[in-house]
Amino acid sequence: MISTPSACIVAEKEKVAKVVLMPGDPLRAKYIAEKYLENPELFNTVRNMYGYTGTYKGKRISVMGSGMGIPSMTLYAHELYNFFDVDSIIRVGSAGALRDDMKVRDVVIAMSASTNSKFDVQYGFPGTLAPTADFDLLNDAVSVCKEREASVKVGNVFTTDVFYNADSNIPSLCRDLGMLCVEMETAGIYWEAVASHKKALSILSISDHMFRHEELTALERQESFDEMIEIALETAWRSL
Ligand SMILES: O=P(O)(O)O[C@H]1O[C@H](CO)[C@@H](O)[C@H]1O
Numbered sequence: 001m002i003s004t005p006s007a008c009i010v011a012e013k014e015k016v017a018k019v020v021l022m023p024g025d026p027l028r029a030k031y032i033a034e035k036y037l038e039n040p041e042l043f044n045t046v047r048n049m050y051g052y053t054g055t056y057k058g059k060r061i062s063v064m065g066s067g068m069g070i071p072s073m074t075l076y077a078h079e080l081y082n083f084f085d086v087d088s089i090i091r092v093g094s095a096g097a098l099r100d101d102m103k104v105r106d107v108v109i110a111m112s113a114s115t116n117s118k119f120d121v122q123y124g125f126p127g128t129l130a131p132t133a134d135f136d137l138l139n140d141a142v143s144v145c146k147e148r149e150a151s152v153k154v155g156n157v158f159t160t161d162v163f164y165n166a167d168s169n170i171p172s173l174c175r176d177l178g179m180l181c182v183e184m185e186t187a188g189i190y191w192e193a194v195a196s197h198k199k200a201l202s203i204l205s206i207s208d209h210m211f212r213h214e215e216l217t218a219l220e221r222q223e224s225f226d227e228m229i230e231i232a233l234e235t236a237w238r239s240l
Pocket residue numbers: 023024025067068069092093094095163182183184185221
């Protein structure tokens with residue numbers, strides 16, 4: 001029997017692990033589950049937003065698609081945190097690079113996210129509620145990278161509500177203000193985690209460059225982000 005009030009995740013609460021990796025693309029979730037989890041079990045198929053739970057090095061970890069943009073990501077994250085007792089969500093996303101010294105498949109850990117989203121207005125805070133990573137998850141992810149001698153950048157990213165922006169000056173403004181890359185969910189998951197009194201971290205793989213003609217295909221975005229995925233799995237494992 002389904003006992004949760006969840007609208008978009010139809011699963012028994014026990015089927016979801018305490019930590020969930022969330023790519024935007026549900027097919028990237030399938031790829032991660034099938035390649036990295038032992039005995040992956042599909043717990044959600046509503047809207048084809050696949051969610052799987054399996055074991056990684058002996059501990060239960062889930063992976064589920066978030067869809068694109070803050071509304072979709074935060075809807076699923078809210079349900080996972082509040083109806084499925086999930087403690088931590090680690091986004092494993094793709095992003096457009098802003099800096100000259102970045103190239104496709106580079107990994108970024110989002111310490112914070114600047115954004116044009118107004119999602120946080122609902123909380124009634126008379127100012128800007130800063131969307132920031134959970135420090136423990138961030139610290140663990142950075143440690144994992146050091147141990148693997150993985151080259152990653154850690155800093156501020158831009159979470160945009162607009163993929164095809166009519167204002168072509170936005171990318172250079174973001175670069176001048178020190179942002180590393182552009183994507184569409186990190187600020188949302190950081191706000192949702194704070195509001196739900198839970199933890200979140202966003203790890204990103206560069207899929208294209210905002211100022212150079214470099215981009216990965218859809219299949220490459222689905223199946224070639226192993227470094228990011230392995231960093232996220234190891235971070236998730238340490239959080240349990
Ligand atoms: O690859 P994902 O995780 O979906 O992330 C990026 O890709 C989508 C845009 O193509 C947006 O969701 C953006 O944040």
